[in-house]
Amino acid sequence: MIHVFLLFSLCFSDYGLIQGVTSLGINYGQVGNNLPPPDKVLDLLTALKLSKARIYDTNPQVLTTFANSNIELIVTVENQMLPVVMDPQQALQWVSTHIKPYFPATKITGIAVGNEIFTDDDTSLLGYLVPAIVSIHGALVQLGLDKYIQVSTPNSLAVLEVSYPPSAGSFKGEVSGVMSQFLQFLSSTGSPFWINAYPYFAYKDSPNKISLDYALFNKNPGMVDPYTKLHYDNMLYAQVDAVVYAMSRLGYGGIEVRVSETGWPSKGDSNEVGATVQNAAVYNRNLLRRQMSNEGTPLRPNMRLEVYLFALFNEDMKPGPTSERNYGLFQPDGTMAYNVGLSALATSSSTSSASISLTSSATKASKVEYQSLVYCMFLYLLTFLGFMRRQH
Template sequence: MTNSIVLLLFFLTFLEHGLFFQRVSSLGINYGQVGDNLPPPNKVLQLLSSLNINKTRIYDTNPQVLTSFANSNIELFVTVENEILPSLVDPQKALQWVTSRIKPYFPATKIGGIAVGNELYTDDDSSLIGYLVPAMTSIHAALVQTGLDKYIQVSTPSSLSLLQESYPPSAGCFRPQVAGVMTQLLSFLRSTKSPFWINAYPYFAYKDSPTKIPLDYVLFNPNPGMVDPYTKYHYDNMLYAQVDAVIFAMARLGFKDIEVGVSETGWPSKGDGDEIGATVANAAVYNKNLLKRQLHGEGTPLRPNMSLDVYLFALFNEDLKPGPTSERNYGLYQPDETMTYNVGLLSSSSTSSQSSTSTNSFMSITSSASTVCTNTGF
C-alpha cells in the first residue's frame, strides 16, 4: 500500500469519527480556574498546544499562568476582576496595575487583550457598571504610557441581559437604563479599534422555553430556521441571531462599524432536574457543530464575510463554581485531562481569516428604525 493511500485512509478515518480540526485564528477557549483539582498551568499549556488552540481567556492575571505561558504560541486575554474595578478609575492606580500585572510578562507572554470586568450589568446587579468606562479609559491610558497600547486591546465582556429585545435580530436594542453607558462604551471601543464582546448562551434560551425553541435550532443542527421579517435574512441557529441582534442594537445608537465577538459560549454536560437539555449528548453536538462553523470561517447573516471570533466555555469542569449543577459542568475536559466528550479537536496547522463587509439593508433598517423595541417573542 502506497504512502498516499495510507494517508487518505487515515484522513477518512478522522472524518468518520470526528472533526479533522485545523488551527483557526478566530477560535479560543476560556480557561477558568475555580476548582481545587485542576492541573497546573504548565500542563494546561501542553493540553492547549496539543489541541492547536492558540488563544485562551483567563479570569484574572494569575502570575503562575502568565509565567507558564511565556514563550508559547498561545495568546492570553486577561481580566480585571470585578471587585477591583472601582479603584482602577484612578489613573495612578490603573498605571500601577498595568506596570505590576501586565508589563513584567509582556512580550514573552502574548497578552493580546484586557477584559475590564465580566458581565458588569445583569438583571440582578448594576452597581458596578458606572465605573466601567472610566476604568477602561484609565487602563488604556496606562497602556499608552507604557507603550503597550499598540499590542493590547481593552474591552469588556457583556451578557445579553443588556438587550431589551433580541428577536427578531433587526429589533435588537439596549435596555433604556444602560443606553447612556453603552454610548460611552461604544465610543471608547470605536476610538481604540477594539471589539464589543458578548457572552452568548443559546442553552439558557432553550432551557427557559424548551417547548417554543427548537433544539436543533440552538444546536446548529439542520433545521428550517427562521427568517427576519424585516431584513429577510435566514438564521439556522440562535447564536448568530443573538450576535446580529447586538449589532443592530449598536447601530441604533449610531455605531455600525464595531466588530462583535463572542467571549463565552458553550453548553453544560450535566444539570439539575429543571435544567432541561443539559446533557453530554447536547453539549457534544453544540460544541462540535460550532467548531465546524469556525473551521469554515463563517460570519453571521448580517456580516457574512467577517469571520466571528469565538471563545468556547470552557476548558475544564470547575468544581468550586457556585450555583446550579450546570455551572460546574461546561468543560470539554475533566480536571484529570480526560475528555468529558469528544468534539474532534485534533492537531493540524492552518489559519483562516476573512474581511469585513456591510449590507445595504442593514443600513436602511437601522437608519429608519426607532430606538423603541417592540415586544415580540420567539
C-alpha cells in the same frame, strides 16, 4: 494512547484545518480545587492546536508559564477592582504590575475590564466601568502597549432588551447612557464588543417554543428575519447580529462583535432542560465545524466571527446550579467530558481510553506525531486501495 480529537488535530493540522481556525479560542477558568497546573494546561492547549485562551484574572503562574508559547491570552481585571483602577494612577500601577513584566514574552492581546458589569447584581459597578476602561487603556498608551493589547468588557446577552428578531435588537434603556459611552470608547480605539452568548439559556427557558436543532446548529428550517429577510439557521448567529443592530441603534454600526463565551453544559439539575452530554457534544462539535470555515453571521458574512468556547475544564467550586460546574470539554484529570472530535476517524485498536495525557514531553510529543503520521498514512492507503478496487 491518544484521543480521536487529538489524533485528528495532529494528522491534519498541517493541511489548514485545525491550525487554520484562527477565530477559535477557549476560556480557561480556574474555580476548582483539582485542576492541573498551568504547565499541563499549556501542554493540552498545544496538543489541541488552540492558540487563543482567556483567563478570569492575571494569575502570575499562568502568565509565567505561557511565556514563549504560541498562546494569545486575554486577561481580566476582576470586578471588585473597578473602583480602584478607575483612577489613572492606580490603573498605571495595575498595568505596570500585572501586564508589563510578562509582555511580550507572554502574548497578552486583550484586557477584559470586569465581566458582565452591565447586568451585575451590584449596580454600583456600572458607574465605574467606563472610567476604569479608559484609565486602563490610558496606562497602556503611557507604556507603549496600546498597539498590542485591546481593552473591552464581556457582556451578558441579558444586556439586550430585545433580541428577536435580530433586526429588532436593542439595549435595555437603563444602561443606554453608559452603553453609549462604552461604544464611543470601542469605536475610537478599534476594540471589539465582547458578548457572552448561550443559546442553551434560551432553550432551557422555552423548550416548547425554541427548536433544539436551531439552538444546537443542527440541520433545521431556521428563521427568516421579517424585516431584513436574512435567513438564520442557528441561534448564536442571530444573537450576535441582534447585538450589532442594538449598537447601530445607538449610532455605532461599525464595531466588531466577538463571542467571549459560548458553550453547553453536559449536566444539570432536574429543571435544567437540555443539559446533557449528548447536547453539549453536538453544540460544541457543530460550532467547531462552523469555525473551521471561518464564516461570519448572515449580517456580516465576510467578517469571520471570533468565538471563545466555555470552558476548558469542569470547575467543581463554581457556585450556582449543577450546570455551572459542567461546561468543560475536559475533566480536571484530563479525560474528555465528551467526544468533541471533528472527524470520523476511529482510534487504533490499542486505544481504549478517552483520555489525553497531560504529561507529554518534547520527546513524547515527537513520538506521538510520528505515530499519528504513520496512522494517517495507513488510513490514506486503505482509502486509496478501496478506490482502486472500485475502479475495477
